[in-house]
Amino acid sequence: MVRDASGLLHLSPRPTPRPGPGELLVAPVVAGVCGTDLQMLRGVRDDAAPVLGHEGVARIVAAGPGVRDPRLVPGAQVVVNPTHPTDPSFLLGHNTTDGLLQERTLIPATAVDEGLVLPLPDVPPGVLGALIEPLAVVRYASLALSEHRPRTLLVFGDGTVGHLAVRTARRWYGPEVRTVHVHHTEDGLEWSARARHSADVRLGRAGLSVRRLAEAIGDDPLAVLIATPAPATLPCLELALDAAEGVDTVVDLVGGLTRPPTSTRLPGVDLAALRAANRAGQPQPPHIGRLGTASGDKVRVLGHRGVAGEHLLEAAAELCREPDRYRDLVTHVVSLAGAVPVLNRLADTRDRIVSGRRLVKLAVRPQEPS
Known part of the structure; x- marks a missing residue:
């Protein structure tokens, strides 16, 4: 083909x-x-x-x-x-x-x-x-994120990687982890509602406010997995950082990035370079950026290309x-x-x-x- x-x-x-x-x-x-x-x-x-x-x-x-x-x-x-x-x-x-x-x-x-x-x-x-291969991506992400002992896993993206991340959460993060799954389409949200295995909290991206997302994730240690098409990665990252203000947070940028790969929430950070620092499973342990947000919080961010x-x-x-x-x-x-x-x-x-x-x-x- x-x-x-x-x-x-x-x-x-x-x-x-x-x-x-x-x-x-x-x-x-x-x-x-x-x-x-x-x-x-x-x-x-x-x-x-x-x-x-x-x-x-x-x-x-x-x-x-x-x-x-x-x-x-x-x-x-x-x-x-x-x-x-x-x-x-x-x-x-x-x-x-x-x-x-x-x-x-x-x-x-x-x-x-x-x-x-x-x-x-x-x-x-x-x-x-x-x-x-997509499940291997989720496995790599879980190994990196679970090191920080999150109590909640926030997943953006209702494609294959997003669903796999939700379905493996309790197996790979621990039986007590909560899952919050943000879907980009109403069709995706409806599909998850009918599925045998779905997140504890399911949300639609359209019209999702910072306050509503903050209520869903609570104030426990948080892991964020962003598995969206490149144009949606930065908006989802910024929504997550705004909702998780004051919360111990680690973020994995699984999805790609558009240009310029920067966010006002993380001043002076080239997110594409941060994501490219981990390639095909190397180095081990993966490189994780310890960054300061514009609001004064500390957040850990990583990404990876390949497994x-x-x-x-x-x-x-x-x-x-x-x-x-x-x-x-x-x-x-x-x-x-x-x-x-x-x-x-x-x-x-x-x-x-x-x-x-x-x-x-x-x-x-x-x-x-x-």
């Missing part, structure tokens, strides 16, 4: 590559479509990869000479970490490295040598492999342990051919209703006949 010069997606035959020294050829079994992919299709991001897709599970088809890991053999099922810790030329499905929304994907030696292709001891059932291999494996294990807890988040499953009209439509609208149902996670089966 290739983006043409106009940005539209279409199916295109391509020669099947042969892996060279240190390379792997994989067949994606299931690939997830995330908010970042939609931002690329909408032109919000300028990533150049013609073939998108950085989430999912794949099967190794062929290994080039010199692949050192004896587990990376044809037939092995793997997850690929899309973010290289040191080589910016590898960013799966984003820059020049084509992603997983195709029948065969070539993984370059720089990623294989770095250990970014991870054999899965157990594979999540069905199409749940599409949730491994470590251990987070991906922990996420896969969690999906295997409790598949029913997460299964309903994969709301739509299509073939490559079926994905084309869905994604072309989503590129032109903010409407997340597909086939009469709200889209949370779209899973694509590249091997399924068109």
Whole structure:
């Protein structure tokens, strides 16, 4: 599934590559479509990869000479970490490295040598492999935020990461943690109200006042996870800081940032640089900025781009342990051919209703006949 010069997606035959020294050829079994992919299709991001897709599970088809890991053999099922810790030329499905929304994907030696292709001891059932990467993001965030022993977790964003953060909160922060979930759409709010697993407090972003949010979060130690599209990240951060004035607060900027990446609430802070300080799970422990707000409070802020291999494996294990807890988040499953009209439509609208149902996670089966 290739983006043409106009940005539209279409199916295109391509020669099947042969892996060279240190390379792997994989067949994606299931690939997830995330908010970042939609931002690329909408032109919000300028990533150049013609073939998108950085989430999912794949099967190794062929290994080039010199692949050192004896587990990376044809037939092995793997997850690929899309973010290289040191080589910016590898960013799966984003820059020049084509992603997983195709029948065969070539993984370059720089990623294989770095250990970014991870054999899965157990594979999540069905199409749940599409949730491994976003759940790994949530796992990384939980490890960083739980160090500060929050009693309340405030989540902005009603996409996949936001829902996963709510569903894992008591598992990864402790059984007493409260969850407050801010949704960006009424459709999202209604979807959560019907879901088997939802937050203790559900709020809509439209018209949400500082006072109402302050009442919802209380005055206990607070962790904030902002998993929104880039244009919404700063407004949500500022709303959270205003509502949490005087509260012991730590914030994780999971979502991207628009330019300039600054806020009047945090004078002189380049939030993009702060977010980029943690890449692919490094350093460990993650860098956390200890900042002063314009109102005189102290707040801790971090962000991260990508995760470590251990987070991906922990996420896969969690999906295997409790598949029913997460299964309903994969709301739509299509073939490559079926994905084309869905994604072309989503590129032109903010409407997340597909086939009469709200889209949370779209899973694509590249091997399924068109």
